[in-house]
Amino acid sequence: MENRNRDYFSKPFHLVLGAGMIATESELFRQLLHYQNEGTIGTIIHDEIQDDNDNSRGIGGVSRFDAYRNALGITFPLLSKRYNGPSFLNTHPEKGHIHRKRSMTLQKALDYIDIILIRHKLAGQHYSEKAALLLNSLILS
Numbered sequence: 080m081e082n083r084n085r086d087y088f089s090k091p092f093h094l095v096l097g098a099g100m101i102a103t104e105s106e107l108f109r110q111l112l113h114y115q116n117e118g119t120i121g122t123i124i125h126d127e128i129q130d131d132n133d134n135s136r137g138i139g140g141v142s143r144f145d146a147y148r149n150a151l152g153i154t155f156p157l158l159s160k161r162y163n164g165p166s167f168l169n170t171h172p173e174k175g176h177i178h179r180k181r182s183m184t185l186q187k188a189l190d191y192i193d194i195i196l197i198r199h200k201l202a203g204q205h206y207s208e209k210a211a212l213l214l215n216s217l218i219l220s
Contacts, residue, residue, distance in 0.1 A: 091121035093201045097191075098178065099126030102137040102145075122201060127194050130187075133177045134162050189214060 094111065101108050103125070114120040129136060138149040152159030153167045169175040172183055181187045195201050196210035 091115075091118050093122045093124075093199075094120050095124045095128070095195055095201070096126075097128050098133060099129045099136045101125065101139045102141055105139060105141050107139065122199055124194065124199060127198075128191060130177050130181050135167070135178070189217070 101111075108125075111120060111123060115123055126136065135153060138146070138153055140146045140149050149161070152162040156162040156164040156166055165171075165174060165176050167176050167178070170179050172180065192210050192214060197207055197214070200207040202210075
């Protein structure tokens with residue numbers, strides 16, 4: 080909050096959330112949008128990096144009660160009517176939760192590079208071009 084008056088940095092910072100766990104209907108998300116409109120936050124990448132079949136989308140809920148209930152449900156899916164397994168705590172590289180499985184893949188890193196550096200150019204044009212060259216060289220090899 081000390082940078083609110085742009086005393087330290089003149090540019091807004093960008094916010095990249097690796098999964099869409101914050102519910103877009105929540106007060107927290109509305110506050111992030113407020114800061115974006117105010118110019119404190121630049122780009123917000125909320126759910127573009129969300130994995131297919133990821134059951135954690137919006138898990139933060141609209142209220143604190145929702146967040147706790149959803150966290151218990153995703154952690155113990157057998158006790159939940161909303162969430163299917165595997166549990167968020169399951170760290171098996173092949174049978175575990177989608178976050179664990181995808182975090183161990185090269186494709187997840189390439190997706191982050193593509194979305195953050197190339198599509199949104201969050202590190203500027205120079206690094207966007209370098210990232211594009213890197214991805215192209217990996218595709219060609």
